[in-house]
Amino acid sequence: MKNFLTPISSIALILLCPLSFAQEQKSLAEKLGYAPETKLLIIHADDIGLAQSVNEASIRAYEKKGISSGSIMVPCPWTNDFARYYREHPQVDVGIHLTLTAEWDYYKWGGISPAGEISSLLDENGYFYASVEEVGQHAKADEVEKEIRAQIERALALGINPSHLDTHMGSVLAKPEFVQIYMKLGMEYKLPVFAPRMILMGMPEKMREMAESEFVLVDRFFMLNEATPGVSWMDLYRVMIEKMGPGLNQLIVHLAIDNKEMQGVAINHPAFGSKWRQNDLDLLISKEFQELLKEHQIQLVGWKEIKEVL
Amino acid sequence: MKNFLTPISSIALILLCPLSFAQEQKSLAEKLGYAPETKLLIIHADDIGLAQSVNEASIRAYEKKGISSGSIMVPCPWTNDFARYYREHPQVDVGIHLTLTAEWDYYKWGGISPAGEISSLLDENGYFYASVEEVGQHAKADEVEKEIRAQIERALALGINPSHLDTHMGSVLAKPEFVQIYMKLGMEYKLPVFAPRMILMGMPEKMREMAESEFVLVDRFFMLNEATPGVSWMDLYRVMIEKMGPGLNQLIVHLAIDNKEMQGVAINHPAFGSKWRQNDLDLLISKEFQELLKEHQIQLVGWKEIKEVL
Numbered sequence: 001m002k003n004f005l006t007p008i009s010s011i012a013l014i015l016l017c018p019l020s021f022a023q024e025q026k027s028l029a030e031k032l033g034y035a036p037e038t039k040l041l042i043i044h045a046d047d048i049g050l051a052q053s054v055n056e057a058s059i060r061a062y063e064k065k066g067i068s069s070g071s072i073m074v075p076c077p078w079t080n081d082f083a084r085y086y087r088e089h090p091q092v093d094v095g096i097h098l099t100l101t102a103e104w105d106y107y108k109w110g111g112i113s114p115a116g117e118i119s120s121l122l123d124e125n126g127y128f129y130a131s132v133e134e135v136g137q138h139a140k141a142d143e144v145e146k147e148i149r150a151q152i153e154r155a156l157a158l159g160i161n162p163s164h165l166d167t168h169m170g171s172v173l174a175k176p177e178f179v180q181i182y183m184k185l186g187m188e189y190k191l192p193v194f195a196p197r198m199i200l201m202g203m204p205e206k207m208r209e210m211a212e213s214e215f216v217l218v219d220r221f222f223m224l225n226e227a228t229p230g231v232s233w234m235d236l237y238r239v240m241i242e243k244m245g246p247g248l249n250q251l252i253v254h255l256a257i258d259n260k261e262m263q264g265v266a267i268n269h270p271a272f273g274s275k276w277r278q279n280d281l282d283l284l285i286s287k288e289f290q291e292l293l294k295e296h297q298i299q300l301v302g303w304k305e306i307k308e309v310l
Numbered sequence: 311m312k313n314f315l316t317p318i319s320s321i322a323l324i325l326l327c328p329l330s331f332a333q334e335q336k337s338l339a340e341k342l343g344y345a346p347e348t349k350l351l352i353i354h355a356d357d358i359g360l361a362q363s364v365n366e367a368s369i370r371a372y373e374k375k376g377i378s379s380g381s382i383m384v385p386c387p388w389t390n391d392f393a394r395y396y397r398e399h400p401q402v403d404v405g406i407h408l409t410l411t412a413e414w415d416y417y418k419w420g421g422i423s424p425a426g427e428i429s430s431l432l433d434e435n436g437y438f439y440a441s442v443e444e445v446g447q448h449a450k451a452d453e454v455e456k457e458i459r460a461q462i463e464r465a466l467a468l469g470i471n472p473s474h475l476d477t478h479m480g481s482v483l484a485k486p487e488f489v490q491i492y493m494k495l496g497m498e499y500k501l502p503v504f505a506p507r508m509i510l511m512g513m514p515e516k517m518r519e520m521a522e523s524e525f526v527l528v529d530r531f532f533m534l535n536e537a538t539p540g541v542s543w544m545d546l547y548r549v550m551i552e553k554m555g556p557g558l559n560q561l562i563v564h565l566a567i568d569n570k571e572m573q574g575v576a577i578n579h580p581a582f583g584s585k586w587r588q589n590d591l592d593l594l595i596s597k598e599f600q601e602l603l604k605e606h607q608i609q610l611v612g613w614k615e616i617k618e619v620l
Contacts, residue, residue, distance in 0.1 A: 078417070078574070080416040081417065083416075106393075107387060107390065115425055125464070125467075126424070257570075260362055264388070
């Protein structure tokens, strides 16, 4: 077992949501109408809007109930395509995957704000930087705010009623002042947001206090970071499912159809690449995985439902 | 026959190239080493860089000698992918498909210049307008120049040695002052450019004189504008091939693999859509089409060869 425990993230997470919720005595499970000790699980597809292949796979997973939530990368080329689907299926649980990076080698994008107004976020070609480290080095807080606010406003203009905010590659968590903006926008738009606990621990004390008083820690999230040769996808995920406990769990998945488009996007990146994403999709919609969830008495929930009870 | 003659454009074209060439007595065919009455034909793939599907189809057509030239849309998401291929295959004949429009419903792009510097080219979301008419209504000449110059410079920076300039949907031909910029940039970068004769006829006299003295009319181009139910793709193209005469002919084609990506890009647009583009590809690389060219003693040439003899 040890062999394939290492590649799996199991990081305690801060689920940030308004104070009103923190002050309630009822557990989240109870607020959602479940027994207090229920193992709630959000299965969350990242990167919607990235490519046609990702939209198609995410829609398939939504429709087969393989995922209970997802989030969209507003600056990416296939955002308008997903928004069209969403307008025809407004019950879909989709948040905004706030994006400040463009990590692929040959498939790039920049911000949606005028480049001259967010120049600290962009490389010499007008694309976002590839890494969170570069965002941390170059980005100015006011330009981060301008761009992520524009992404939220664009999603609203496209007719999307977002269920939550999260952030692509954790880029909005690159610096404490960005985290502060992120929390502020979550409150302003009345949207739940989240961040790994480790980020909060690196925060200046005042800010941490604010975060701790305004928001409430919910539980843990899980994400496959590395495949292990010889170990089946199901076995990699089984370990995570087995580790889920009462309260709110989140499993982050990366979906796509393994085709030329996704292979081109993810060239040179086997991790989170085209085959990887097809494996995630195949697993989530498999009978075996559905049965595994049942066997462990796991209750799927979405951000949308959580937002509604806050 | 009449039924399927109507949908085919057969427009006399101005191929703009430097005066030095115009003053030569030798025909283009002779300069290229062919007999003076040779029917030269450029088979030209538009829209490279638009989508993975388009890049894959264009590369297949280059490698099977189904096309002799093509041009790349620098602002589109798959430009860097094609540039990677080009750097490994620098013999490929590719020009720059100067782009000022984004015509698809849900798959959009803007310019590569900072939006604040080309605001007359962009809609409220920062995308190019969908139609040439809107470009004509809104675009300021200095911003057109800034953006198309940026597209040329970006292609050069990506390691592309362009064979020529042309323009997506004719958008750079929307107004005489834009045509002037287009010609000026062709001269500055020593690249052949072209425009339909009808554009030159609408030009102010002085400009037309300049164009006529600086550049030389070469011949005709052909492009399928509309499919005709019940008429095979081969029959539609046969009519065009039969109309080609001595001198320089250009056939513009639109290639893609008919898949979900291209179907998503071209949703609601059967003309120049996904199936259409697959038909073009299948036709060009078919034995029957290759034999048709032989039968009509047509000699394929590229813009690259023409540029070299100018």
